[in-house]
Amino acid sequence: MIGIIKRYILVGTAIIAGMVILLGYFIKLPAIDSARTILLNWAIILAAVALIIGLVNLLVVHSRKIIDKKSGNVYSVILLVSFTITLLVGLISGPTSQGSLWIFNNVQVPIETSLLGILAVVLILGAVRLLYRQPTSFSLIFMIAALVILLGTVSVPWINVSWLSSARSWITRVPVVAGARGILMGVVLGTVATGLRVLIGADRPYED
Amino acid sequence: MSEVQCSHCGKENPPDLEICQHCQSPLVAPQQPEELADVPPEGPLSELTGIIPIESAVNEITIPKPYSVKVRVSESQRANVRLLENLTKEGVRPPSRERAPGVTIQQALRILTAMALILAISWGIIFDTPSFQLPSADARISEFSEHIITLPESAPVLLAFEYEPGFSSELEPSMTIILDQLLSRGAYPVLVSTTPTGVVQGQRAIGLLNQKAGRVYEAPSDYINLGYIPGGATGLNSFNAGIRSTFPLEANGNQVWALPPLQNVNSLSDFNLVIVFTDSTETARSWIEQVGTDLQDTPLLMVASAQAEPLINPYYNSDPRQVDGLIAGLAGGAAYETYTGGMEVSRPLWGAFNMSVVVAAGLILFGGLVSVIGAAYKSESNGPSGH
């Protein structure tokens, strides 16, 4: 019996909250708009609280790794130390202080830019591997389009390939717009179907 | 007590046995799953059948209960049973994946590709020859600059920093020139972000400009950093609905709306210009869908990463334009630098960038040809996931 009541509460909450927000997209009524603003503000605050819960999970998992002396726990120590230092600097002197800027400029930006940089090697090898594993017409056209867009961005030394940049601008203006529109419309159909399954109570990921 | 008939082989067995003495199959009557009462579909939509199907499919699957063994078993048979149990308890564990010693082909190709790119970039940086022609400005860039040049004195301009730190190298060259144009004209930038790190990205951009321009722009006299709008598209929606309620205080806790340049700003359309720096199509779409529709005459400009350009272009090409000017990637930055005659920011990297793109394209072309030839020998191919 308790199980059924609990389900009623959960499904009812999800459906009612969802309906108010959804109606606000289609019908502009002051009552709906103000209810919608309040519900959205609550959601923003709760999302920030959920972020803190996620952080606690991250810290608990890595602390347990250290306590249980699991393999690789030295990295967990490094993570907790760098987390604590950045948190203290940020909370004490503010998110845009000199200390926070120093950590951001000399730790986060270099590492993240380098991670994006090694993606270049990963993507070049991935492209070559795709042609080896699936040398189909799809892959060939995919690769030709990618090469034209790439080479159309820059000027190739010693060879006059100015036609490449006009080919690039035509490709980005016509077939890419056509393909992207078709794909995006399809993605929206999938998005709406997924959302509707939640709002009619068929999908209930919030049950525990 | 009557004999028990084995359901498997049909022969009779003494009542106290649980295992058939003839074919060793269990004699205990298999537990009948309770009649799955036609569980009335619950939930507010209970009249409509088939709405909540998940449990009936899930309940059929249960772990079978282990059967107890009370049979007169000799010592040797008991030893055999223990042996069999030990064997099955470990389960069939496939040999764990031992990494093949030495460098695999994949690793070798990775190192070679990286070295080719590093050499090309080093050549471009050190020698800077052959000299690569800087890209010319197209309509997207000239219109972008036009919107900035025509700004009135101390015009409030909203700048949204919506990119991850990894894409700083792509967007900061054009951003530095744009900030220089705005501040030297006396415009008043207002910095916001829906990305957590966007707050400090804005601060970093001002710091870079101060280094390059050789003078120090300060808050709140020259610009203001409002801070972070949480909640992604939802947060942007409520920011658009009420910018003053969203930010009663700026990032470091000071009063905002009393400042002279912002006294007349009550909604986003009161800004003279909105510029979004982004690396993601979703964020660009959020600003276009949640904010763009209410900007009225205020132009919406975008400085995007090359990865977002293909999907932002349609919004620039749409009629009426939903994006009024677009600078994309380092190439866009270099073209903007050339067009405005701004400070040299993209120029030093342009040669190396050109070399890296040409070498990358060459590697894909060469590797692709070798792959196609190699695959021809392998002579069996299909599209990815059957495409």
Add this chain to the structure above:
Amino acid sequence: MDALTQADLGLIGLIFVLLFTLLIIAFAPLLREDSGRTLPKRRLRDISAFTKLRGAINNSVEAGQRLHLTLGRGALVGMGSASALVGLSVLGRVAQTLSLGEKGPITTSGDGTLMILSQDTTHNTYSTAGVVEKYDPSDGQLSGLTPFSYASGTLPFIYDQDSTATVMAGHFGAEAALIADASENAGNLTIAGSDNLSAQAVLLVTANEPLIGEELYAAGAYTQAGDMHTASLLAQDVIRWTLVGVILLGILLKLIGIL
């Protein structure tokens, strides 16, 4: 099309959503085998990524090796919420099947709300299957809060855990290539889908089995998550062709000069 005011568009949007909902609810009962009114034997076209996913799940049950499911960083109050919900329904199905085997799936994500929901989904599936003692909260972890820290935080789960397959289902950006590449290096089967088109483009070259376009959203139907999932795919098809008709009709009216 520009003649329509915002109110008109709102009304059309409401009708569109109601029509979509009615189609889903109407199709669902027709798909149940015992309903006697089953539509002519409806099947779905083959998508090899989902075929390989079923194989990877069964292999994980038999071989006792783990399956790593990473749900991306789609925030529920942001644009990536729908793909996050899809990732959770895939997790529900994987956890349900693996509840019969030795070890459940390892789940990583890049958003606080998503991490909580992944733990709830696994716990709910285990308790429904009667094996709640198998539930371990540390099987659902947050690996990082920004795109690239989430991706680099997910790599140790691929290299260190004894998993045979990496399933990526949710909202990813270009950082998805780092995860798919690590899975390739570790010799795992990589099944990957995202709602972001740039991520789909890089997954095309780095994942063994990429899902493109809206295929990710069909995951529930292709993993037998229930008739409602299959019904919503059929409803999507009906709406798809309706859109085609509306576009062609609109163009015809425009060429004639009415619109």
Add this chain to the structure above:
Amino acid sequence: MNIAGLTLPDIAGLLVGTFLTLCVFSYLLGDNALFRLATHIFIGVASAYVAVTAWFNVIWPKLILPVLNWETGSISILNYLIPLLLSILLLFKLVPRLSTLGSPVMAYLVGIGAATAIGGGVMGTLFPQVAATINLFDSDSAGGGIFWLLIIESSFILVGTLSALIYFHFGARSPHGGPPQRAIWIDGISNIGKYFIAVTFGALFAGVLTAALTALVERWNFILSFILSFFSWLI
């Protein structure tokens, strides 16, 4: 880059930045300790930074500050008390035995997320894309260029858009129990759409690769100029 004129924090920053960049680049040789060191520092710093931003912009101003200013009458139930109560319920998710108390809040967030996805998708993407496809044949906008050329280009875009949309058609039949098969004409249209999709993904792939190459160029330029200026400073 001229090292001589730099302050101590700047020099320390240069050394740290160069070291961490080389640690990440070592991943090209394979997963190793240096790479894990750099990534775990990065996860700690990035997570802390997100926490600081959430604290200063959401939790402190919207949850804690109002309760501290507890003068009667200045506390709005709707804007502060209810979100505070819901936040406390959500925090129970950290305690396994009481975790179920937080489920209604999760249901609330899931409902809002689903509605945002539907509303944003329909009003923000689907309708504008349908309108843009129809407006391709708008006689006013076609006046500028050569009329017939624009009509051909618009038709080309229309064919690409519709065939890419039809490509994803899911329904199929299985004649005499064989493998599921779509109608021949649907497969025919899908084959056209497949090539438009291939070109679109090719352009997107090139965009991501260009962004990655820019990052690689900037990082290597940073390291090379640090090494060159370090040696010129030594000599």
